[in-house]
Amino acid sequence: MVYKDGSNPDHTDCELAILNSATAHAKMGDYGIRTPQQLNDLHETLKVRNVKYHGLPTEIDPNMMVRLGDKDGPLIGTVSLAERSKELPPDMGWGFIEGQMGMGYATEASRELLRFLTMDCGIKEILVWPDPGNIASNRVAQKIGFVPGGDVINLDKGGKLVPVLMLPDMTKLDGTKSISFYGDSGAK
Structure with missing residues (x-):
């Protein structure tokens, strides 16, 4: 795995291909991210800023690109x-x-990112919120240790309550907090 570089067209092309694949649209929805600028704007908006790190900068961007081999x-x-x-x-x-789906790469790469985040960075609370119909992503989350964690309000689904998965020692959510693919701004 390598850190995502928003100025690298290969990284951007790969992410845009993922977001705009037939499978992604069927399992997650079409979020309208079509251009490198839209993708980079989204990454900047969603950059982790409020997590305390041990010996690392307080603002990091752990978006990793996965290579085969x-x-x-x-x-x-x-x-x-x-x-x-x-x-x-x-x-x-x-x-x-x-x-490249269904070959175990998501489990392997996600397990390594989770290890880095929890062990190296000391992050204690992380959520996962795959669509309930996305059986493969829910299976990946469970394989790497996430457990049912209550519900959140999905602003992208018209305020519908959706289940989340979380790390085992976290307090379950009660469905009063909201989330959007685009972040707090909810802007596309």
Whole structure:
């Protein structure tokens, strides 16, 4: 894995291919992110700023690009941590290009990012909120240790309550806090 570089067209092309794949639209929805600028704006908006780190800068951007094989292998996916809401812990996410899904790469890369975030950075609270119908992503979350964590209001789904998964020692959410793919601004 390598840190995402918003100025690297290969990184941007990979992420845009993931977000705009038929599978992503079917499982997550179409969030209208089509251009490198829209993608970079989204990353800047969702950058983690409120988590306390041990010996690391207080503002980091743990968006990682996943390569197949070694450091020069093809880009196949991304794993990330985002701060979408000031009232909720940051959330982890992952996405892979068509043809690389269902091969265990999401589990492997997400497990490594989670290890880095919890062990190296000391983060104690992380959410995951895959769509309930996205069985594969829910399975990945459970395999790497996330457990049912209550509900949040999904502003992208018209205020519908959706389940979240969280790390085991966290307090369950009661459905009174909201979240949006686009962050607190809710802007597209």
